[in-house]
Amino acid sequence: MTMDAQTASDRKRNMRRLSPTELKRPKESLRDRMSIILRSRVAIIGLVIVLFWVWVAIFAPVISVHDPLAQDATAINQGPSAQYLLGTDALGRDVLARLAYGSRTILMLAPLSVLAAVIVGTFLGLVGGYFGGLVDEIVMRILDAIMAFPTILLYLIIIAAIGPSAINVVIAITFVGAPGVARLVRSLALDIRVRDYIRAAELRGESPWYIMFFEILPNARGPLIIDSMLRVGYAIFAIGTLGFLGLGLPPPTPDWGGMISAARKYIWTNPLSVLWPALAISSLVVGLNLFADGLREESTRYQ
Amino acid sequence: MLVKDYMTRHPLMAAPDMSLVEAQRFMGQNNIRHLPVVGDGKRLLGLVTRQSLLIDPGRLGSLNVWEIAGVLSGLKVKDVMIKAPNVITVSQDITIEEAARVMVERRIGCLPVVQDDVLVGIITEVDLLAHLMEMMATRHPGIRVTVRMPDVRGELAKLVAAIAAQGWGILACGGVAAPKAAGKWDAAVLKMRDVTREEVIAALSQVEGHEIIDIRDA
Amino acid sequence: MQQSHKPQTPILDVRDLAISYETRYGDVPAVRDVSFDIQRGEAHSIVGESGCGKSTVAFGIVNFLGRNGRIVNGQILFQGQDLVGRSPEELRQVRGDRIAMVYQDPMQALNPSMRIGDQMAEVLVVHRMMPRARALDYCVTMLKRVQMPDPENVIRRYPHQLSGGQQQRVVIGMALLNDPALLIMDEPTTALDVTVEATVLDLISTLQREFDTAIMYISHNLGVVARVSSKVAVMYAGEIVERAAVSDVYLSPYHPYTQGLMRCVPRLGQSKRESFLYPIRGRVPSPKNLPPGCIFEPRCDYARDLCRQRRPELRPIKLGHWGRCHFAEEIVQMGWQPPEDFVAQYTAERSVDAAARPLLKVTHAQTFYPVASQKLIGGKKQFVRAVDDVSIEVRKGETLGIVGESGCGKSTLVKTIVGMEKPTSGDFEFMGFDIAMPVSKRKLELIQELQMVFQNPDSTLNPSFSVGYQIGRPLRRFQTVPRGQVEGEVMRLLDMMKLGGRYYNRLPRQLSGGEKQRVGIARAIAGRPEVVLCDEPVSALDVSVQAAVLNLLLEIQKEIDTTMIFIAHDLSVVRFFCDNIAVMYLGQIAEIGPAEAIYAPPYHPYTEALLSAVPIPDPRAEQKHIRLEGAVPSALNPPSGCRFHTRCPRKIGKICETETPPWRDAGNGHRIFCHIPLAELRQMDPVVTVRPGNRLGRQHA
């Protein structure tokens, strides 16, 4: 007997919750879905935070008057002033500008890498989950091996091998994230593939690809979407970590993790320049997770 | 003919915290005279009877009317009940006459039936009377005849033989020493179905030494 | 008789109970105005279709309504005292001590990580403060009383190590440990096989007498109710519509809904040739949206203006018979006539050409599943012999029924025929082609001719696609109609399913169970297959819906002359619906033949036992009492000789254990796989006999 310890937690509930299930659930329109979001205060707070950073990213040039790369030798490691609202870093660069432009980087890379991970993971998960047998065994063994790896070690090795750059960060995060997505999709596919409508499709002689992508995938989208949103949070987390460890984007690029790592050395002289990026990345991840989690809680509450 | 066949299973019961007022109403509404008091798991804690509902006036002697009302409404079942060790109980595997003996000797009207301290039922006077009633086939119509005979071995057999000779069946039969005639035995009830009074008299009067002292349709 | 002098206080007296659930759409009344009482030692059933509030009443009594449910009105007098408004601690003392409950799915109800003994003993430990060791002894005694084999061993096991029937015995034993005054049983046998169900029902009756326990028995199965209880309350949409002694309700129901229910279920022995099922039209109203007058008015054949305006009360119509209908007396006198068009529609007789070449012919089919060896090293590979040497033939236009307990291989057989399993050996011939291969290797034309209807309405449709798309997909794939006409054909199919075009764009979640099943049927017949395999198509449906779906299948059969293989575990339905029946046991066919022949002697001993176990919704029916011992043996290592010999009540000796039985041909295609000579089999008494009497609404049959 093999066991899926990872899925042990998200085992399907066998029992319907007692009461309200007896009532039919009415049709869910877009407005209903919006109302789900609006009903959860947690989700709203998260959404506001995320939207704030999206706004910052879009209007970065407006928000910051300075060039994020411009160095001002006369103002090194300074605290907030009228000229530099949030102060400057060790090279005399404007922290505010770097924060604003840094949000662009991170808000581009994180969703991109998650998208890539979801595409790869979904494909592998569907193939493994639907075909089962040897194919599944091989795919899952490989993914298991990747997942058995300490994540950070994986990042280290990948980045060490292909060198730090934006695209490599995306590749690394995809590589690390895809097995998780694959596992999720596989467990959903395993659940869905024994449903009668899949058997009906097989009895129509449908091709495996049709069944995977048209019969199974649409029914897995709910958990997949929420999982992806949580993953964006983790991706930001990871990008920040890579930046902090010096494995992220190459130096002059504004990158929150890198900013923290650089400013960490001057924490005793210029504590604020390390505080700002730390606050920025924390708030963004917290916002995203609050949003995703609020949404999940609310969408499962009445089921 | 054991207690477990005649007792009331799952009797009404009360929790020790039930107020006395409520218990009174409860017994009245459900027309019962004995209320076993049980804790969790139906463990017998005590028994409330009609008598125990009557409060000893000594307890209230020094109180004024308002105080009396207050005390009465504050009284709980556990304050007035006969506490468990003092309640006479029986096990469900004794015979019904044994239960009757206990009740007669102790002059009590009810016996909680207990197994491992847990209340399994209750047997009351009414249950015993019901038992008597059933033994005498009260519900079934027939000729009820009381025959007085000498208290000698073999006399009942003669009587039964006489009835058997007629091909009749006996619905119920019970005997007791004749209350006012020494040396005689009343074969109290011989209840028979589908016969007439005349036929019975004719048949039984042939038995020597037997005397029909009462015969009626019942 | 002895009870008459005892106090008249019922064990349970529910008065005007109303329960509501708070949802995001506001308060929804789940149960309204429910009153009934249960006397000491009485078995009282509550029967109704799913979602009518039966379980809610039960949970209301034990105060388990969840966070959003509450009792809004009424009293629950238990042993004379009201449970509504009592403190949680008082209620806790009552639960498990004076009121116990047995639930539908025993596997789910037992804690998977605790030993049976501990789970049982804690009831005594908590309520009676009994020391654990003594409590365990007591549990062993109790397990003996519920006829559990080897109880000393069982208390040390975990729930998953017991069979379903044993688990249910454990749950029943646990419920009875504290000698409760009231035992609530919520569909306790629904998950069990019919033979196990029969033994559990026997056990319940025995224990009820022994413990003098009042039983509130909740079920949707009219047959089970008739067997276990003396009184019954019929619930509909949260209200009790009729309440009386079982025989009164079954033989002369007053309420139109009860009458309708009785007309929906086929009686054992009826067949489609001489009788009809009359579904109740419409569907159960949503609790959010109840009609202002009588709740049954929208579906009632007798509805009048008064019914629309005023809600009827539950009133005594005659002694001990309560009904919630304004016109109960009139209705009964009027009698019921089926709509004329309805009768005309279904009376046309179909004939099967017995001499025709079989459309589908399976000979010596075997389907085995390999099982991993249990040994550390080596070990021989073992096989589950799910289907082992089965031969069947189906002629055009014929319906073959396959019955048997779960695990008898009926599903595997069908899966092998449609190509979802690979046969291990045997010949599979369909329309002259060899089909002993999985579906992926078959030609599209062959695939088209063999389609399937599934059991579970909730999973038969893909929740992401509209009804129209899903019915249209086989049309496009098999190119049954030219491209441009697909939509029209889907509309036609929807009409045929009595759904109509407005269903075209609906998503499955907007459909009721019966509607989903109709769509599933439409999808199966869209490609105009020769053979449709139905895997328990109505088992998951409520009886009123079941009748409609069965009628629909009959209609399809008539209109497009489809051949069908019909799997079911309900022997009445199979008898009603099928021309020929195969009874399967442990991967083999025990008896096969025309439907009417299966249900009359000569029987295979297994068929006889099955028929004896079926609960029949007719209090006049008398069944022989035959109960099978033990559980179905493992298909990994089936018994030698006759596979049924381990449980056979008519075993004749050594020969049953050693030799494969011969086929006894009883003529007319009726064959029995048994060592007992045919002459002897013919002398069996019929299992079911019905005392004569009028059956409501079936006079014209």
Add this chain to the structure above:
Amino acid sequence: MAKYILRRLGFMALTMLLVSIAIFTISELAPGDVARHILGQFATPEQVELMRNQMGLNQPVYVRYVDWLVGNDWRLNGLVGKPLKQYKATTFGDLNWWAAEPDGTLKQWKVKKGVGLVEVRVTPGGEPEEIPFDGWQVDENGEEVFWGVDTASHVVLWRRSSTEQKVGPASAGRAMTEASGERYYPIRKGLLRGDPGISQRTNKPVAPTLARRLRNSFTLAGIAFLIIMPLALLFGILAGLQEGSRMDRVISVLSLITTSVPEFASGVFLILVFAFWLKLLPGAAVYASDIAPWKDPKLLILPVLTLTLVEIGYVTRMTRASMIEVMNAPYIRTAYLKGLPYWRIVFKHAVRNALMAPITVIMLHVNWLVGGIVVVESVFGYPGLGLYLLDSALFKDINAIEAGAMVMVALAVGTQLIADILYTFLNPRIRYT
């Protein structure tokens, strides 16, 4: 069960093998190399080439891999013509390779300035002494050459002509760039024989450093784990007991926030608050290499706290979800309907089932914990395994990376195995065959 564990151990060995191959391959493909790192930006190509030669990097990657895995002394002793042996000659010296004579004396050779090749000889227990060398052999070209063992554990091919002329450091970076020999083969015992080799970055044996770092990391993670587990399980159970209650919402949101804040950010916050503003605690955790971290617990507080903050929320949420699921299970309904007191239901029926999922997931989470440790160590400069690995990776110090990675993978896969076995004990329904 035994079969299952054996299979899993086999799987673990296979994973480690694949990982080690992958790391070798990747580091081979990666641009730049360790020699360049060691010598710095201004080294000449010749110096780099020399360095690579000395480090054995010129050999094919598969040879290096096999050497790393199973050692090469058994192969190299053919070149020297004598068995090779490890011996620690002086109290403070390193464990070095020597060529062993049949009589038990051990020999090394080195080039002495102005003298040429000399032989270092030692008898076990005695002091090493230098004696003049005269063992040149003539090769097929008629030149005088010699295969010997140098003082830095290489098998070296010396040529008489070059050893006597070209002497003196080609100094750049470390002194090892002295060129005296012609071919270098670093001698190693191989990982499978318990020797992870010498760190190319520090030029010290990997094993002792790794052990010390591992001990430090274990201290950090162990303390954090001891704090996290009881607290998180408690919070998770409390929150899960009453889904939607005020307590649940507070715990859920707080745990979500703490998990969402990356370690480096929360570390920074903690430093700012406790070290910078309140001046209560030191802001870094730098230890001398031979001091065990528990000797100075004050330094440990902030790193442990950082790690705890991030991890506690995760475990709490896990436990909460599992608890909610269990509390909705039918057997809890059974327990309720049996009339059990609330706390008995919670402790006897719910908790054990509810802990099944979190405990296994927490064990699996060790991966994540390791990642957290790297960052936390990096934030506080804590001398743990994570930081060692990070530095080694940035330096492409292949021996250190490989050794560290092996330890981590063994840890990760091992905990998974433990998690699975634990699960079978918690859940009687699963018995491995």
